[in-house]
Amino acid sequence: MMQTRAAIVTGGSRGIGRAIALELARLGYAVVVNYATRPDAADEVVSEIKAAGGEAVAVQGNVASAIDRDILVDRTMAEFDRIDALVNNAGITSQGRKDILEATEESWDLVFDTNLKGPFFLSQRVAKEMIRLLARNRITDGKIINISSVSGYAVSTNRADYCMTKAAIGMMTKLFAQRLADDGITVFEICPGVIESDMTAPVKDKYDRLIAEGIWPIRRWGRPDDVAKAVAAVVSDCFPFSTGERINVDGGFHIRRL
Ligand SMILES: NC(=O)c1ccc[n+]([C@@H]2O[C@H](COP(=O)([O-])OP(=O)(O)OC[C@H]3O[C@@H](n4cnc5c(N)ncnc54)[C@H](OP(=O)(O)O)[C@@H]3O)[C@@H](O)[C@H]2O)c1
Incomplete structure (x- = not known):
């Protein structure tokens, strides 16, 4: 019987x-x-999924913590006995959005631990689990999807640590893609532009103005669903001969122009 993927x-x-x-x-x-x-x-998301007839569980855990990452993976295995996809989405912005000349080590450590160390070591742990599951024929393939940002190549001098973590996610994607291809696991980077969320709420006025001025070709805010659709395309095997790929979800912001 075909089992539910997790x-x-x-x-x-x-x-x-x-x-x-x-x-x-x-x-x-x-x-x-x-x-x-x-x-x-988290409970609200789980309730919405269950109300629609799906399966979901909320698991607390700070991705920056090794113990919490282990709990997250162990709990997933205990609940579903498989992991078909990992989406490294959790992330935080620079603390206090301080100018690069005033940037603090406290923000650096927090942002790097959350946005880079967490996804790196969670990918490592999940990849090992997926390799075991593939050997058992419990899963047929594995997908790791990393959410980066246009901030990985577009500078914001008041968010240096954030920008550097997002640039590194691009390299992390390629490293794991290379290492895991023979194991049947593909790895993708999804690179969102500016998306409506709690993270961008404090800078709403700034982006309303820039969007009206045409900072990117498609003159609207990105929506969380825009990113979710790209994830859906990846897990639905719409890119069967790709790995290490970056998918831009940015309204065309990455296009350079004269
Ligand atoms: N919004 C944008 O314009 C934009 C653009 C490009 C890329 N991104 C990236 O997209 C991702 C999501 O951004 P968002 O705008 O949706 O952020 P958000 O609205 O601030 O939501 C962040 C989510 O991450 C969780 N989280 C934060 N720190 C965590 C940690 N240490 N461990 C586990 N979970 C943690 C939060 O959980 P709690 O509520 O429980 O803390 C929350 O569910 C981030 O990686 C961000 O860098 C965002």
Whole structure:
């Protein structure tokens, strides 16, 4: 009997991660909705999935913590006995958005631990689990999807640490893609532009103005669902001969122009 595939979405409780969790559930995945601090938001996503007839569980865990990452993976295996997809979505912006000349080590450590160390070591742990599951024929393939940002190549001098973590996610994607291809696991980077969420709420006025001025070709805010649709395309095997690929979801922001 074909069993339900399972996916872990880090930071699946709000914003982009929430949309990804709901989309994966629509595609029939059992979803592990990871969150850090707000169980109410995670429970709401789980309830919505269950109300639509899907399977989901909320799992608290700070991706920056090795113990929490182990709990997240162990709990997923205990609940579903498989992991077909990992979406490394959880992320935070630079603390206090300080100018690069005033940037602090505290923000650096927090942002690097959350946005880079967490996804790196969670991918490592999940990849090993997927390799074991593939050997057991419990899963047929594995997908790791990393949510980066246009900030990985477009500078914001008041968010240096954030920008550098997102640039590194691009290299992380290629490293794991190379290492895991022979094992049957493909790895993708989804690179969102500016997306409506709690993270961008404080800079709403700035982007309303820039969008009206045409900062990117498609003159609207990105929506969490725009990113979720790209995740859906990847897990639906719309890119069967690709790995290490970056998929831009940015309204065309990456286009250079004269
Ligand atoms: N919004 C944008 O314009 C934009 C653009 C490009 C890329 N991105 C990237 O997309 C991802 C999601 O952004 P978003 O705008 O949806 O953010 P958001 O609205 O602030 O939501 C962040 C989510 O991540 C969780 N989270 C935060 N720190 C965590 C940690 N240490 N461990 C586990 N979960 C954690 C939060 O859970 P709690 O509520 O429980 O803390 C929440 O579910 C991030 O990686 C971000 O860098 C966003």
